[in-house]
Each structure stands twice: as structure tokens, then as C-alpha cells.
Amino acid sequence: MLNETTNAATAAVNGKALILAASAIGAGLAMIAGIGPGIGQGYAAGKGAEGVGRQPEAQGDIVRTMLLGAAVAETTGIYGLVVAIILLFANPLVGKL
């Protein structure tokens, strides 16, 4: 009985379905990349607010430096997002079958 069920399941899973399932898992893993920059930006903004509270005349310098760092950090999240969206909606691996 168990053998028959296993054989039926193996026959049902074809190559395309396997690739799509693996791509969905990969897309989910790639989305984890978006969490890091968010947490990092939050910490930076918190410390920036502390810095401005301690030295209000340096606000312009603090915001400027933080802006450059945050903009560069944000692009790393975009890389993960691009990988996830391409895996989900324009998967190049399905055509290879």
C-alpha cells in the first residue's frame, strides 16, 4: 500500500513542478535579505536622534552622513527583492527543461 502511494506521488511530481516548488522556497529565502537593512537603518536613525539630542548644532552633518549610508544600505535589500521576484514571476529555469 505504502509502495503504491509512493509510486503515485513520484509519478505526479514532474520536473516543472519540482523547479517551481524549489523556486518558491528560494524566493522566500531571498526575501530574508530585506530584513537586515531595515533593522540597520532603524538603529542608525535611533543613534542619529541620540546624537542630535546631544549636539543639536551638528544636525545637518548627522543627517547628511546618515542619508548616504542609509541609501547605500537600502540597495542590498533591493538585490534580494529582484532575485525573489524574478524567481517567482520570470523564472528562467523553467524554460531549461
Added chain:
Amino acid sequence: MDSVKVLHKKIFMTAGVFTFILAMVFLLFFDSSKSLILGLVFGVLISGLNFIDLSNTLQRAVSMSPEKAQSYTVRKYFMRYIMNGVVIFVAVKTPHIHVISTVLGMLLIKFSIMITNLFNDKQFYINIFKRKEV
């Protein structure tokens, strides 16, 4: 906040110059240049809006208490992240917008920041070869 506006202007000017150069390269060397240029302009415009939003967020965040600033910045970051996701999704689904050039356009702001603030400084190249022990 004049210094921030000057920074905006400098970065947008550099991004504009790079967009123009890339558009010329697409026009001269690629067959599907229309979709490539459209994607590039689309990506640059969206990333410019994101940069302005980031700037407004940080300017507001530094006047808050640290805990509030942290949660506010993270919230706004995820809103921008979702917006970026929608933009890439639209670029993937629309046939006359090239997705690779859209992503390239979205990353152009980063390249212009790197070029205007890091790679134009000779000290950066000197520091690469400088010994760190002393």
C-alpha cells in the same frame, strides 16, 4: 537644511549624467533600445523618489526620541521596500519595460553616491594600500 539640498542636487546631477550615458550606450549598441531606455528612466525616477522619501524620513526621525525614531524609520523602510517590489513586478510583467535596465536604474543612485563621495577622493585609494598596524 541647505546642506542636504546641496547633496540631493549633486547626487541627482550625477545620476542624470549616468542615465544619459547609459541611454546613449543602449541606443547605439542594443536592438531593443526603446524598452531598455524606458526601463532605465523608470528605475531612476523611482529610486530618486525613494531617495527623497528617505531624506524626509531621516530629517523627521532625528527630531524624535531614539525609540520612536527607530520604529518610524523601520516602518518607512518597509513601505519603500514594498514600493520597490511593485515597481520590479510591473517591470517584469510589462513587455515594453526591460527588467534588467529597471534594476540598473534603481541602483544608479547608489553608484552616484559612491562616485561623488568615495571614489573621487585620492585618500580612499591611498588608504587601500596603507598598512593598518601603526
